[in-house]
Amino acid sequence: xxxxxxxxxxxxxxxxxxxxxxxxxxxxxxxxxxxxxxxxxxxxxxxxxxxxxxxxxxxxxxxxxxxxxxxxxxxxxxxxxxxxxxxxxxxxxxxxxxxxxxxxxxxxxxxxxxxxxxxxxxxxxxxxxxxxxxxxxxxxxxxxxxxxxxxxxxxxxxxxxxxxxxxxxxxxxxxxxxxxxxxxxxxxxxxxxxxxxxxxxxxxxxxxxxxxxxxxxxxxxxxxxxxxxxxxxxxxxxxxxxxxxxxxxxxxxxxxxxxxxxxxxxxxxxxxxxxxxxxxxxxxxxxxxxxxxxxxxxxxxxxxxxxxxxxxxxxxxxxxxxxxxxxxxxxxxxxxxxxxxxxxxxxxxxxxxxxxxxxxx
Amino acid sequence: xxxxxxxxxxxxxxxxxxxxxxxxxxxxxxxxxxxxxxxxxxxxxxxxxxxxxxxxxxxxxxxxxxxxxxxxxxxxxxxxxxxxxxxxxxxxxxxxxxxxxxxxxxxxxxxxxxxxxxxxxxxxxxxxxxxxxxxxxxxxxxxxxxxxxxxxxxxxxxxxxxxxxxxxxxxxxxxxxxxxxxxxxxxxxxxxxxxxxxxxxxxxxxxxxxxxxxxxxxxxxxxxxxxxxxxxxxxxxxxxxxxxxxxxxxxxxxxxxxxxxxxxxxxxxxxxxxxxxxxxxxxxxxxxxxxxxxxxxxxxxxxxxxxxxxxxxx
Numbered sequence: 008x009x010x011x012x013x014x015x016x017x018x019x020x021x022x023x024x025x026x027x028x029x030x031x032x033x034x035x036x037x038x039x040x041x042x043x044x045x046x047x048x049x050x051x052x053x054x055x056x057x058x059x060x061x062x063x064x065x066x067x068x069x070x071x072x073x074x075x076x077x078x079x080x081x082x083x084x085x086x087x088x089x090x091x092x093x094x095x096x097x098x099x100x101x102x103x104x105x106x107x108x109x110x111x112x113x114x115x116x117x118x119x120x121x122x123x124x125x126x127x128x129x130x131x132x133x134x135x136x137x138x139x140x141x142x143x144x145x146x147x148x149x150x151x152x153x154x155x156x157x158x159x160x161x162x163x164x165x166x167x168x169x170x171x172x173x174x175x176x177x178x179x180x181x182x183x184x185x186x187x188x189x190x191x192x193x194x195x196x197x198x199x200x201x202x203x204x205x206x207x208x209x210x211x212x213x214x215x216x217x218x219x220x221x222x223x224x225x226x227x228x229x230x231x232x233x234x235x236x237x238x239x240x241x242x243x244x245x246x247x248x249x250x251x252x253x254x255x256x257x258x259x260x261x262x263x264x265x266x267x268x269x270x271x272x273x274x275x276x277x278x279x280x281x282x283x284x285x286x287x288x289x290x291x292x293x294x295x296x297x298x299x300x301x302x303x304x305x306x307x308x309x310x311x312x313x314x315x316x317x318x319x320x321x322x323x324x325x326x327x328x329x330x331x332x333x334x335x336x337x338x339x340x341x342x343x344x345x346x347x348x349x350x351x352x353x354x355x356x357x358x359x360x361x362x363x364x365x366x367x368x
Numbered sequence: 369x370x371x372x373x374x375x376x377x378x379x380x381x382x383x384x385x386x387x388x389x390x391x392x393x394x395x396x397x398x399x400x401x402x403x404x405x406x407x408x409x410x411x412x413x414x415x416x417x418x419x420x421x422x423x424x425x426x427x428x429x430x431x432x433x434x435x436x437x438x439x440x441x442x443x444x445x446x447x448x449x450x451x452x453x454x455x456x457x458x459x460x461x462x463x464x465x466x467x468x469x470x471x472x473x474x475x476x477x478x479x480x481x482x483x484x485x486x487x488x489x490x491x492x493x494x495x496x497x498x499x500x501x502x503x504x505x506x507x508x509x510x511x512x513x514x515x516x517x518x519x520x521x522x523x524x525x526x527x528x529x530x531x532x533x534x535x536x537x538x539x540x541x542x543x544x545x546x547x548x549x550x551x552x553x554x555x556x557x558x559x560x561x562x563x564x565x566x567x568x569x570x571x572x573x574x575x576x577x578x579x580x581x582x583x584x585x586x587x588x589x590x591x592x593x594x595x596x597x598x599x600x601x602x603x604x605x606x607x608x609x610x611x612x613x614x615x616x617x618x619x620x621x622x623x624x625x626x627x628x629x630x631x632x633x634x635x636x637x638x639x640x641x642x643x644x645x646x647x648x649x650x651x652x653x654x655x656x657x658x659x660x661x662x663x664x665x666x667x668x669x670x671x672x673x674x675x676x677x678x679x680x681x682x
Contacts, residue, residue, distance in 0.1 A: 011457070011679065096461055148649075152657040157408065157461065158599045159649050165592045166642045173638035297465055336476035336587075343470025347448065350458035350466060358457065 011358040021356040026302055026313070029349035036348070037341045046331050054330055055323030055338075069322045071209030075280050076321045078213040079104070079272035081314035083296035085220045086265030088305040089227075093237040094244065095261040099145065099160025100269040101293025102167035103138035107270025108277035109174050110137025112190060112284045115199035116179060119191060126198040130274060131212075138270015139263050141167065146262035150255040156262065168289070175286045190284040193277065201279030213275030217314075220268055224307040233260065269293060291339075295321075298346045317342065374627045379620075381506050385581060387619025388518050389414070389573040393597035394604070394611045395518075395525055396569025401601055402529065403562035404542035404673035408464025409449055410570050411594025412471020417442040417571025418578040419475040422585045423482055425575075431490045435514070435575050442571020443564045445471060450563040454556045457677045468594070476587040483586065487579050514576055519612075521569075526608040538562060542671035545678045555678050570594065592645065599648045603655050605669035614651075621647050 034056075038048030059069035083100045090097045097103075111134030118126050145159040179190040193199045201211050228234035240247040240257055248254065272292065281288055299317050303309030324338030393410050400407050420441030425434025449467045452458045495509045529535035540548045541558045549555050577593065578585050596618060604610035625640040633640065 013679070091462075098465060148653055152653045154649075154653050154656040155602065158595060158602070158652060161595050162592065162599070162645045162649055165645045169638040169642040173636055176638075177636065294469055297462075298469065301462060334477055334480055336473055336480070339473030340470060340477050341473070343466060343473050346462070346466035347452065347470060350463050351452055351456050353458055354456040 010361045011354065012361050013358055014356075017356045022304060025352045025356055026304065026309070026349060028352045029302070029345060030316070032348040032352070033341065033345040036344055040337065040340065040344075041333065044333065044337065046333055051327055051331060051333060054327045054333075055320060058330075059319060059322045059326055065326060069326065071203075071207055072322050073315065073318050074209035074214050075211070075318075077314045077318035078211070078217045079276055079292045080296050080299045080317055081217040081311055082213065082220055082272040082275075083265070083269045083293060084299035084303065084310045084314060085217070085224045085307055086268035087296055088300040088303070088307070088310060089224065089237055090261035090265050091241075091300055092228075092305050093240045093257055093261050095149075095258050096157045097142060097145070097160050097262050097265045098157055098297060099142070099162075099164045099293070100265065100296055101289055101291065102160070102164035103141045103266040103269035104273035104276075104293045105164075105167040105171050105289050106141040106273070107134040107138035108273030108281075108288060109171060109179070109284060110134055110270070111274030112193065112199075112277045113174075113179060115193055115196065115278060116191060118198070119196060122198045124198070127201070127212075127278075130199060130278060131271065134270045134274025135267040136270070138273065139267040141270070142262045142266020143259070146259045146266075149258055149262075156258070160262075164293070171284070171288060172286050175284050175288070179284050181283075188286055192282045194282040199278055201275055211275065211279045213272065213279060216271055216275065218311075221307045221311050228307065237261065269296075295342060298342055298349075301346060301349055374631060377503055377506050379623055379627060381510065383616060383619045383623045384508075384511060384515055385619075386622045387615040388515050389576040389581060390593055390597050390600065390618055391522065391612060391615035392518050392573035392576060393570045393594055394600040394615055395522055395608065396566035396573075397597055398601045398604065398606055398608065398611055399525060399529075399538070399569075400562050400566035401674055402542045402606060402671055403538050403559045404545055404671050404676065404678075405453065405559050405563060406460045406464065406675040407446065407449055407467070407563060407566060408461060408598065409446070409467025409471065409594075410566075410597050411590055411592065412468035412475075413442040413445050413567045413570035414471075414574035414577070414594045414597075415475040415588070415590045416445050416471045416478075417574030418589060419479040419482070419574075419585060420571065421575025422487055422578040423478065425487050425579055426482060426485055429488050431488055431579055434487070434579055435572060438571040438575030439568040440571070442567040442569070442574065444567070445474075446563050446567025446570070447560075449567075450560045453677065454559055454563075457679055460675050460677070472588060479585050479587065485585070487583050487585075490580055490583075512580055514572075514580065522608050522612050529608065539671070542673055545673045545676070549678070549680060559678075570597075573597070596644070596648050599652050602670075603651050605655070606671065607669070617651075618644060618648065 034052055038052055041048045041051040058065060060066055083104065087097055087100055111130040114133040115126060115130045141163065144163060145156040148154040148159055149156045175188045175190065181189060181191045201213065204210050236247065236252045236257060239250060240252055240254065277284060277288065295317055299310055299313045303313035320338055320342060324335055327333040328335045393414055397407065397410050417438035421434040421438030424437035425431045445467065449463055452463045453460050490512050492510055492512050499509045529539065537553055538558060541553060541555050545555045574590060577589060582589065600611055600614035600618060603614045621644045625643050629637050629640050
C-alpha cells in the first residue's frame with residue numbers, strides 16, 4: 008500500500024528536479040502519441056527538441072525564432088507568476104495581450120506617416136496601458152464585488168478577440184489595403200517598427216523587456232516587501248491579513264502588473280514579428296504562458312528557462328509539421344501534457360511516498 | 369433593419385436548443401462543485417466530447433452511439449483531472465486549466481480528418497398532435513430527444529440532491545470533507561464519481577454542439593461555452609433549477625443577438641457577438657456583490673470545501 012506523508016516543508020531538491028522529471032515524462036508520453044500518429048517517435052522528439060538548435064540547415068533560421076517566441080512567453084509568465092503566488096488567478100492574459108497590441112498599434116498608426124523617435128516609446132506606454140486596463144476589469148470587479156477573477160478574466164479573452172476582429176476589419180484597417188482585412192504593416196513604418204537590435208538574431212525590444220522583467224521580478228520576490236507580501240498571501244492568507252497585507256491592493260497590483268506585461272508582449276509582437284493587426288493575430292501565447300509559469304515553478308529564473316523550452320516546442324513543432332507531417336495540434340496537446348505531468352510529479356515536493364502496510368483507519 | 373422578421377415563437381424554440389449544451393455542462397459541473405471540487409476543465413471536456421461524439425457518429429452512422437462515445441470521452445478525460453487532484457493532490461485550479469489546454473489540443477488533433485463533414489442527421493422527436501398546438505407546439509414539443517433528456521436530467525439531479533441519501537453524502541463531502549471522512553464516507557471515491565459524472569455531462573454538451581446545434585466539426589468550436597457553464601453554476605448558487613434558468617437566459621441572449629445580426633441591426637456584428645460574454649460577466653457581478661450588511665448570495669451558497677484538497681492525514 009502506497010501512502011503519502013506530508014513533508015514539514017516543501018523539499019528544495021524536489022522543487023528543482025520535478026520540472027525535469029515532467030519534461031522527460033512528457034517526452035515519453037509524447038513519443039507514444041507520435042507513434043500512434045504513425046511517426047517514428049525518436050525522430051519526432053529529435054526534430055522538436057534538437058534540430059531547431061543544431062540542424063545544419065534549419066538552425067540558422069530557427070535560432071533567432073527561439074528568442075522571438077520566448078520573449079512574449081517569458082514576459083507574460085513573469086507577470087502571471089506573481090499573481091499565481093498570491094492566489095490571484097489571472098488566466099485572461101491572452102485578452103490583455105490582444106488589447107496591448109491593439110492600443111500599441113493604434114498609437115503608432117495614429118502618427119502615420121510622421122517619423123519621430125518618440126513614437127515607439129509612446130507605443131510601448133500605450134501597449135502596457137492597454138493590457139493594464141483590460142486586467143483592471145477583473146481586478147476592480149474582484150475588489151469591489153468579489154467577482155471571481157478566473158471567470159471574468161477568461162471571458163474577457165473572447166471579448167478581446169471580437170474587438171480584435173472589429174479593429175482588423177474596421178477601425179484600424181489599412182486604407183490602402185484594397186479592402187483586405189488587417190492594418191498597415193508596421194514593418195514598413197520605421198518609427199513604429201520593432202526591428203532586431205542586432206540584425207537576424209531575433210533580439211528585438213521585447214526580448215530586452217523580458218529580461219528586464221525577469222530581473223525586476225527576481226528582485227521583487229527576494230528583496231522587496233511587496234514580494235514578501237505576495238508570497239505570504241499565497242501561503243497563509245490569514246497570517247497575511249494580520250500582518251497588515253491589504254488584499255485589495257495586492258489583487259490590483261498582481262492583476263495590473265501581469266496585465267501590463269501581457270500588453271507589452273502584445274505590443275512588441277504586433278510592432279515586430281507580426282507586423283500588423285490581423286484577425287488571427289493572437290496565437291495562444293497568453294495560455295501557453297500559464298504552462299511556462301508553472302514549469303518555471305513561479306520563479307523568475309525558472310520562467311526564463313521554461314520560456315525558452317516552450318519556445319523550442321513551438322519552433323520544433325513547426326519543423327516537425329513541415330518535415331514529418333506531424334499536425335501542429337499535436338504540439339498543443341504535447342504542451343498540455345507537460346503541464347499535467349508537472350502537476351502530477353509536484354506531489355513529490357510536498358509529500359513523501361511511503362510504502363507501508365495498510366492500517367485500520 | 370427589420371425587427372418584425374424576428375418571430376418570438378422561433379426565438380423561444382431556438383433558445384431551448386441554444387441553451388442545451390451549456391445546460392448539460394453546467395449541470396455536470398454543479399454536481400462536481402457540490403462534492404467540493406472545482407474543475408475548470410469544462411471547456412476541454414466539452415470540446416473533447418464534441419469531437420469524440422462527432423467522429424463516432426460519423427463512423428458508425430448512429431448519433432446515439434456518438435453521444436455515448438462523447439460521454440465516455442468526457443468522463444475519461446475528467447478522470448485524468450480526478451487522479452491528479454484526488455490522489456496526487458495537485459492544485460485544482462491549475463489542473464483544470466491544464467485539462468482545458470490539453471483538451472483543446474487533443475480535440476483538434478483528433479478532428480483533423482473530420483473537418484467539413486456533415487454528421488448523420490438527428491430527427492426531431494415526433495410528439496404527434498402536441499406539436500400542432502399553436503405557439504406551445506413549436507416552442508415546447510418540436511425538439512430532438514436530447515433537449516428533453518437534458519431537462520429530465522436537471523429534475524433528476526435536483527431530486528437526487530434534495531431527497532436521497534446519495535445526494536446527502538455528496539453534499540456532506542462538499543461541505544465538510546473532514547467530517548464526512550470521520551463518518552466513514554469515502555471522500556475521494558465520491559469525488560471521483562462526481563468528477564466523472566461532470567466529465568460525461570460536459571462531453572454530452574459538446575457533442576450536442578457538434579452533432580445537433582451547429583452541426584459540424586471545427587477547431588475550438590465550443591468558443592468559451594465551458595467557461596460560461598462555469599459562470600452559470602455561480603449564477604445559480606449551486607441549485608439545479610436555477611442552472612436551468614441561467615442556461616436559458618444565456619441561450620436567450622445568444623439567440624437574440626444572432627437574430628439581431630440577421631435583421632441587420634446598426635451595431636457591428638462583432639459587438640453583438642461579444643454580448644453573451646459581457647452579460648455573463650454582468651450577471652456574475654450581480655450575484656457576487658455583497659448585499660447590505662451581509663455576505664454575497666454566491667459566497668453563502670458555495671460548498672464550504674470547494675477547491676480544497678483532501679488528504680486523510682490533515
